[in-house]
Amino acid sequence: MKHKIYICSSSCISAQETFANPEWHNNLHNPENNLYHCVEPDYKDILDAGVLRRMNRVQKFNLCAALTCLQRVNKSVDAIIIATGWGCIDSTYKFLERLFDQKGLPANPAAFIQSTHNTMAAQTAIYIKNNAYNNTVTDNQSPFELALDNALICMQDNDYQNILVGACDEIIPQLADFLNKISKFGKQEIIGEGGTCFILSKEKENSIAEIKYFSSMPVDNVPEIINNLSEKYSVDYIFTAQKEKFSTSIPLILYTDYFGNFPASSACGLWLAVDCLNSDNPAISHAQNILLISKNKQGIAFITVVGK
Amino acid sequence: MRVFIVDIGIISALGAGTENNLCQLLAMRHGLNGKSSSIDPDTGYYVGKVALTDEELSDMFKVRTKLSRTSLLSLYAVNECLNDFCSDCNLGFISGTTVGGMASSENFFRKYIPCTENPKVEDIIYHTCGSATTSIVPYLPKLNYISTINTACSSAANAIIFGAQKIKSGQLDAVIAGGSDSLCRFTLNGFQSLMILDENHCKPLDLNRSGLNLGEGAGYLLLMSGDFVEKHGISPLCELKSYANTNDAFHATALSDDGNGPYLSMKQTLDKANIASAEIDYINIHGTGTINNDLAESAAILRVFGEKYPSLSSTKAYTGHTLGASGGIEAVFSVLAIEEQKVFPNLNFTAPMPTGIIPVLKPEKQKIKYVLSNSFGFGGNCSSLLFSKI
Numbered sequence: 150m151k152h153k154i155y156i157c158s159s160s161c162i163s164a165q166e167t168f169a170n171p172e173w174h175n176n177l178h179n180p181e182n183n184l185y186h187c188v189e190p191d192y193k194d195i196l197d198a199g200v201l202r203r204m205n206r207v208q209k210f211n212l213c214a215a216l217t218c219l220q221r222v223n224k225s226v227d228a229i230i231i232a233t234g235w236g237c238i239d240s241t242y243k244f245l246e247r248l249f250d251q252k253g254l255p256a257n258p259a260a261f262i263q264s265t266h267n268t269m270a271a272q273t274a275i276y277i278k279n280n281a282y283n284n285t286v287t288d289n290q291s292p293f294e295l296a297l298d299n300a301l302i303c304m305q306d307n308d309y310q311n312i313l314v315g316a317c318d319e320i321i322p323q324l325a326d327f328l329n330k331i332s333k334f335g336k337q338e339i340i341g342e343g344g345t346c347f348i349l350s351k352e353k354e355n356s357i358a359e360i361k362y363f364s365s366m367p368v369d370n371v372p373e374i375i376n377n378l379s380e381k382y383s384v385d386y387i388f389t390a391q392k393e394k395f396s397t398s399i400p401l402i403l404y405t406d407y408f409g410n411f412p413a414s415s416a417c418g419l420w421l422a423v424d425c426l427n428s429d430n431p432a433i434s435h436a437q438n439i440l441l442i443s444k445n446k447q448g449i450a451f452i453t454v455v456g457k
Numbered sequence: 458m459r460v461f462i463v464d465i466g467i468i469s470a471l472g473a474g475t476e477n478n479l480c481q482l483l484a485m486r487h488g489l490n491g492k493s494s495s496i497d498p499d500t501g502y503y504v505g506k507v508a509l510t511d512e513e514l515s516d517m518f519k520v521r522t523k524l525s526r527t528s529l530l531s532l533y534a535v536n537e538c539l540n541d542f543c544s545d546c547n548l549g550f551i552s553g554t555t556v557g558g559m560a561s562s563e564n565f566f567r568k569y570i571p572c573t574e575n576p577k578v579e580d581i582i583y584h585t586c587g588s589a590t591t592s593i594v595p596y597l598p599k600l601n602y603i604s605t606i607n608t609a610c611s612s613a614a615n616a617i618i619f620g621a622q623k624i625k626s627g628q629l630d631a632v633i634a635g636g637s638d639s640l641c642r643f644t645l646n647g648f649q650s651l652m653i654l655d656e657n658h659c660k661p662l663d664l665n666r667s668g669l670n671l672g673e674g675a676g677y678l679l680l681m682s683g684d685f686v687e688k689h690g691i692s693p694l695c696e697l698k699s700y701a702n703t704n705d706a707f708h709a710t711a712l713s714d715d716g717n718g719p720y721l722s723m724k725q726t727l728d729k730a731n732i733a734s735a736e737i738d739y740i741n742i743h744g745t746g747t748i749n750n751d752l753a754e755s756a757a758i759l760r761v762f763g764e765k766y767p768s769l770s771s772t773k774a775y776t777g778h779t780l781g782a783s784g785g786i787e788a789v790f791s792v793l794a795i796e797e798q799k800v801f802p803n804l805n806f807t808a809p810m811p812t813g814i815i816p817v818l819k820p821e822k823q824k825i826k827y828v829l830s831n832s833f834g835f836g837g838n839c840s841s842l843l844f845s846k847i
Binding site for chain 1: 555563566567570571578581582585586587588594600603604605606608609615619622623626642643647649650651702703704706707709710718721834835836837838
């Protein structure tokens with residue numbers, strides 16, 4: 150990376166009390182019926198009532214996390230880049246229901262407007278009146294890493310000082326039902342949802358972590374690169390979504406145990422890593438440098454090293 | 458690092474492939490011959506449908522599974538813009554889409570929602586926007602980077618912008634960048650419910666315009682780095698000189714009256730390249746034919762260019778509005794305008810709006826060095842691309 154990039158703010162709405170409770174790790178929530186639902190804040194305290202009424206859940210996750218991040222640092226951002234895997238699945242399904250339920254009701258324009266992925270980054274821009282670079286990125290496995298990559302590429306340019314980057318997904322019963330059905334021959338996974346945002350900055354002042362390394366690579370290169378990076382950055386923990394096959398003496402943490410599996414879950418993983426660097430989480434103690442791995446089914450992996 | 462356009466690929470209502478599209482544009486023949494009732498029996502709008510069926514497209518590329526129409530259209534256009542160097546370079550694929558596999562998913566939901574029949578999993582397995590991109594990866598050369606962008610109707614333009622950024626960063630030698638979207642009931646009914654579909658052929662920039670016509674298709678550019686082009690003695694078609702991605706930050710479905718987002722995307726594009734507004738020879742405008750878009754876009758054009766605005770036209774009346782693909786399709790048209798040194802005339806224009814903007818109405822041979830292409834979307838996502846003759 151051409152510039153040193155710091156994380157100066159982070160916010161996460163997840164199945165744990167990550168949004169409002171700094172001691173969230175002392176009061177862990179368990180999944181119900183293979184599902185992890187978000188512990189949602191009282192949005193009225195954070196979002197304007199008119200906007201709140203129009204938004205779907207995943208947009209609330211995202212906007213709430215974004216605004217909280219921005220309030221903490223009081224910086225304007227030069228780009229808003231948000232990732233999602235499933236998108237606004239609730240509004241999409243509501244619109245489809247009207248089309249196919251055979252009740253003959255007129256189509257619901259509100260659900261249509263709220264159904265597109267780009268409402269994530271775009272509605273944040275509209276809410277905070279931000280005219281800057283605005284992107285919504287999507288992928289089935291690593292949407293957050295693609296958004297983070299987009300942000301880091303922008304940061305190579307002198308015009309960008311601070312960037313809001315995040316990822317969010319929501320679960321609805323029909324999607325959970327479908328995911329359970331197609332995985333019935335494989336291992337039953339805990340499914341989750343969540344919305345996470347970060348502010349990246351070129352300024353070190355008041356930062357809570359530094360992104361020391363970020364790169365994409367062929368999946369086959371992962372074990373060797375992890376070996377090299379572990380030594381170079383004195384990595385204390387490796388965070389992954391799934392159990393890994395390679396052998397390492399470094400403790401492996403499955404962040405999906407806390408948040409469940411969903412496309413944008415690795416953003417919760419990075420949030421957890423930043424939280425561990427700044428708090429006393431007894432399960433992940435004395436962390437100085439944490440390495441995160443994300444892999445997609447096209448054989449591309451992303452590795453991030455975040456440290457104090 | 459300079460970014461060049463080395464090849465182009467397109468499929469639209471005008472036809473399959475660059476030659477067919479160009480031939481129709483030059484003859485001022487539009488492709489809006491379909492009726493939406495073939496997709497949704499409850500609607501009867503003009504649509505820009507691609508003539509090739511899913512089966513024909515699948516056979517063409519020996520596709521082994523049931524891919525969504527968005528992916529098949531994408532595969533056609535991507536395949537057209539590949540060259541021999543693609544298998545030998547550090548290649549990325551960045552694609553824009555708004556509906557992803559929706560045309561197939563609707564077959565699933567038609568049975569699933571009223572519980573009338575057992576839906577088929579194969580109809581929904583490629584539903585997501587991400588799958589529209591990744592499902593064609595097995596049919597392409599080795600890719601080291603794959604991403605999907607959804608910024609509504611500016612998706613493909615933003616895929617091209619991000620592709621250029623990846624090349625400029627030195628991380629990739631080449632990127633296939635553009636977008637694809639297929640017609641489906643979801644968007645037909647969505648735009649109908651917002652009352653912005655014209656029941657007849659759309660009239661971009663016209664005083665009496667009353668909405669857009671939907672279309673489908675895909676358009677991609679093969680972008681290559683200056684270093685790679687030089688090293689391998691490749692002669693590019695033109696250069697991607699500059700670009701900007703902005704947000705109007707005004708409303709979820711409407712642009713601000715003074716077109717602030719469009720103004721910023723055009724202005725920043727020119728400023729970054731240090732090119733004066735008077736140097737622009739042609740603007741391929743977003744020009745959907747809706748009351749709001751054309752008003753905001755022309756207000757922004759007057760703010761950037763003044764009364765001496767360049768030759769401009771919308772090509773939406775030829776192809777329909779292809780949503781996430783439109784920025785890719787119109788990037789291909791912009792490259793063709795430079796290649797042909799011709800501006801493609803705006804169809805169905807009879808009287809100007811109060812802004813006084815008059816588009817090019819007849820095929821004209823003119824000197825073209827710089828072409829600006831605009832793409833704006835719901836959510837205020839506004840992007841401009843600047844192409845330059847080499």
